[in-house]
Amino acid sequence: MAVVGDDAMIGQLVHGRYRVTGFIARGGMASVFTAQDTRLDREVAVKIMHQGLGDPEQFTERFQREAKSAARLNHRNVVAVFDQGSDGPITYLVMELVPGRTLRDVMRHESPMPTLRALDLVEQVLIALVAAHDAGIVHRDIKPENVLITPDGHVKVADFGLARAVSSATTATGKTLIGTVSYLAPEVVVNAGTDARSDVYSVGAMLYEMLTGLKPHHAETPIQVAYKHVHEDIGPPSAERPGLPDYVDALVARATSRDRDRRSADGRVLLQQLRQVQRALRDGVEDDPELAADLRPSPVIGSSESAGADVDTAPVAGGAGGADEGADTEIVAGAGAGVGTSTMVLGGATPMAPAPNPAESPKGAPGSPAPPRRPAPHPDPRTAAPSPPGNDRQTSRRGRVLLILALLLTLLAGLGGWYFGIGRYEPAPSLVNMTEQQAQAAAEKAGFTFAVDSRDFSETVPLGSVISTDPGPGDRILPGDRIEAVVSKGPERYVVPDLRGQTPDAAEALLKDTKLKLGQQTEAYDQEVPEGQIIGVDGVAVGDQVKRDTAIDVIVSKGREPLEVQDFTGQTKDAAVAGLQGIGFTVTTQEEFSDTVPAGTVISQNPASGTKLRGDAITIVVSKGPELFAVPNVVGMKRDEAIKALEAAGFVPDAASFGNNRNYTVIGQTPTGGSQQKKGTTVSFFGL
Numbered sequence: 001m002a003v004v005g006d007d008a009m010i011g012q013l014v015h016g017r018y019r020v021t022g023f024i025a026r027g028g029m030a031s032v033f034t035a036q037d038t039r040l041d042r043e044v045a046v047k048i049m050h051q052g053l054g055d056p057e058q059f060t061e062r063f064q065r066e067a068k069s070a071a072r073l074n075h076r077n078v079v080a081v082f083d084q085g086s087d088g089p090i091t092y093l094v095m096e097l098v099p100g101r102t103l104r105d106v107m108r109h110e111s112p113m114p115t116l117r118a119l120d121l122v123e124q125v126l127i128a129l130v131a132a133h134d135a136g137i138v139h140r141d142i143k144p145e146n147v148l149i150t151p152d153g154h155v156k157v158a159d160f161g162l163a164r165a166v167s168s169a170t171t172a173t174g175k176t177l178i179g180t181v182s183y184l185a186p187e188v189v190v191n192a193g194t195d196a197r198s199d200v201y202s203v204g205a206m207l208y209e210m211l212t213g214l215k216p217h218h219a220e221t222p223i224q225v226a227y228k229h230v231h232e233d234i235g236p237p238s239a240e241r242p243g244l245p246d247y248v249d250a251l252v253a254r255a256t257s258r259d260r261d262r263r264s265a266d267g268r269v270l271l272q273q274l275r276q277v278q279r280a281l282r283d284g285v286e287d288d289p290e291l292a293a294d295l296r297p298s299p300v301i302g303s304s305e306s307a308g309a310d311v312d313t314a315p316v317a318g319g320a321g322g323a324d325e326g327a328d329t330e331i332v333a334g335a336g337a338g339v340g341t342s343t344m345v346l347g348g349a350t351p352m353a354p355a356p357n358p359a360e361s362p363k364g365a366p367g368s369p370a371p372p373r374r375p376a377p378h379p380d381p382r383t384a385a386p387s388p389p390g391n392d393r394q395t396s397r398r399g400r401v402l403l404i405l406a407l408l409l410t411l412l413a414g415l416g417g418w419y420f421g422i423g424r425y426e427p428a429p430s431l432v433n434m435t436e437q438q439a440q441a442a443a444e445k446a447g448f449t450f451a452v453d454s455r456d457f458s459e460t461v462p463l464g465s466v467i468s469t470d471p472g473p474g475d476r477i478l479p480g481d482r483i484e485a486v487v488s489k490g491p492e493r494y495v496v497p498d499l500r501g502q503t504p505d506a507a508e509a510l511l512k513d514t515k516l517k518l519g520q521q522t523e524a525y526d527q528e529v530p531e532g533q534i535i536g537v538d539g540v541a542v543g544d545q546v547k548r549d550t551a552i553d554v555i556v557s558k559g560r561e562p563l564e565v566q567d568f569t570g571q572t573k574d575a576a577v578a579g580l581q582g583i584g585f586t587v588t589t590q591e592e593f594s595d596t597v598p599a600g601t602v603i604s605q606n607p608a609s610g611t612k613l614r615g616d617a618i619t620i621v622v623s624k625g626p627e628l629f630a631v632p633n634v635v636g637m638k639r640d641e642a643i644k645a646l647e648a649a650g651f652v653p654d655a656a657s658f659g660n661n662r663n664y665t666v667i668g669q670t671p672t673g674g675s676q677q678k679k680g681t682t683v684s685f686f687g688l
Helices: 056-071 103-110 115-134 162-172 196-212 222-231 246-255 267-282 289-295 391-423 436-445 504-513 573-583 639-648
Strands: 018-026 030-037 042-049 081-087 090-096 147-149 155-157 313-315 330-332 343-345 449-456 466-470 482-488 493-495 517-524 534-538 545-547 551-557 562-564 586-592 602-606 611-613 617-623 628-630 652-656 666-670 676-678 682-687
Touching: 018 042, 030 090, 056 081, 103 115, 103 147, 103 196, 115 147, 115 155, 115 196, 115 267, 196 246, 196 267, 246 267, 246 289, 267 289, 436 449, 436 466, 436 482, 504 517, 504 551, 517 534, 573 586, 573 602, 573 617, 639 652, 639 666, 639 682
Parallel strands: 449 482, 517 551, 586 617, 652 682
Antiparallel strands: 018 030, 030 042, 042 090, 081 090, 147 155, 313 330, 330 343, 466 482, 493 545, 534 551, 562 611, 602 617, 628 676, 666 682
C-alpha cells in the first residue's frame, strides 16, 4: 500500500481487511481512524504510525513486540488491542473503538473539576495502571488524550507500550523523542530510565491540571517545561484553588515528587492512597493533618536533601510518609551528617555518654574537652583520709561497666521498641478486586481472619468483589487480626418508573422514593392525556436501569392542541376533506341539490373560521348539482292536454302547430318523455 495523507486514507483497505471509514485524530506518533473489519464485520479503531520514527525494520520489530505485550492486558479499564501488522510502509495497530470523549475533551468543559469528580476519574485510570504494572508493563505516556471516557462514565486507557516502542526506535537512530512534555517525569527527561513510578508522576501531574485547570509547569517552549520538571517541584493545587484540603495537596505532592524514591511505588500504592483521600472527602473532612503527613513525601536518608542538614535530628517515621507508621526511628547527626559520623538510635532511647577518664584523656590533650573549673575544697583534717592505691583504676573500670550496661539497655530498649512498634506486625495483603471467596481464602492463607463490614455500590468493581479493606493493603496488622472488607453490590442502578398520567408533583415524589429525581419538564399537546399530566419520559425508556440521582426528563401535556379553521367553501369535496384532515380535524360530509353550485363542490362549511381543537369535527355540505325529474311523455295527447301535463310536472311547454288545427294530437317532443331534466326546463312538442 502506498503511503498517503490522513484525508487520502479514507476508503483505503489496510492489509486487505480494515476498510478506513473516517478520521478521528492526529497525534505526535500516529493518526487514528475508524474502520470496518471486513472479516468480522465490526467497527474498530486503526492507529497508523507516522513515518520516520526510526529504522523501519527495527521499529516494526519493537512495535510488534510492544503491541503483543499490550494485547495481553485484558482489563475493563484498558482499551483492547485486536491486531497489529505492517502493510508496505504502513505500520498499524487495530484497537477497540471506544465511543465517547477523551479526558482532554472533558477537562476543556469541566476544569477545574470538583475534587471528587477528578479523583473518581483518576481512580479508574489507576485501576488500569495496576493491571499494567502487575503485568510488568509501564505506559510511559499517560496524558488526558490517552484516557477515554464512555457516555456512561466508564474510563479506558489507551496506548500501553507504544511510547516505549517509539522512543526506543528513535533513540537507536540518534533522534530525540520528548513525548507529552506537560506530564513527563524528571527521570524521563534526563534519560535515567523509566519504571512504574514514572507513570505515577504523570498521573499526579494530570490530577493537578484536573483540579486547577492549569498545566503543572508553564514556559515558552517544551524544552523549558521539561527543564522545570527536573528542577522545580509541582506546587500544591490549593495555591491555585484555595479551599482544597491539605491531604489533597499531599497526595499530589507524593505522586509528583521529583525524587522517584519518594513517590508512590506504583499504581496500586497510589490507588490505595487516593482512596484514603476519597473517603476523607466523602466524610466531609476539611483538613486532616495526620492523613496529610502520612501522604506527604518524606526526605530520603542519605540523599542530597538530608545531607548537611542544619538540625541535629531528622525524624524518619510517624507521619512523614516515609518509614512505617508508628516507628520512632530517628537519625542523630552532627555537622558532618552524611560522611559517616551519624549514629542510629533505636526505640527513641538516648545513649549515656561515658564520663571522661583522666588516664585516657590527659589534661590539655588535643581535642579533649576542658574539665570544668570548680574551686578546690579545703581538706578537713578531721575527716580527710588518704585515697587507697588503685582507686582511680577501680573508678575507671566501673565507668566502663556502666557504659556497657547503658549500651546494652539502650539496645534492648531499641529492640523492644522495634518489636512492639514494628517488628510484630505484618503487612496486610491486597484483597481489592478479588471476589469475596478469593479474598477470604487469601486473608486466611496469610494468617488473618476475614469479615465483610459492609456492601456498597461501585461503578468500577464488579458485583461480589472487594472494593476496599480496613486495614488497607500494606498497612501493618498483627497476625490473626481481622481484615474487614467493603464488598461491591455492583453498579447502583434504579428502574425508571412509568410516570404517564401523573402530575409533576406526584412524579417528583415517586422518583424520590426510587432514588431518582425529576429533570426538565417539556410541554407538548396531547389528544389523550389531560392538561397538566405527564405524557411520558424523555431520553430514557420506562424500565431502563439508570444511576442513582439521575434526572428523569418528562413531557407534560398541554391538553389537546387548538387549531385555526380554514374555509374550503367553493373548493372540491376532495380538496376540502384533504385540507381539513391535514390541519388535524375530522370531516363530516353532507350533500344537497343545488341549481347554482356544480356537483362535487362545497356549498358551505361549519364552522368556516375560528379555532377548534385537534380532532374536532368540521361539517361540509357538498353539492349534488340540480335535482332532476322525469319529463312526461305527451306524445299521443291532445295539444291542451299535453300543456297541462308538462306544467303540472314543472316543465315549460313549447307547443308548435301546423295548419289551423289548434287541438291537434302530439306526434313528437324534445326532450323525450322519460328523460331526467331539472324543473323549469322547456319541453317542445308538435303535432298535426
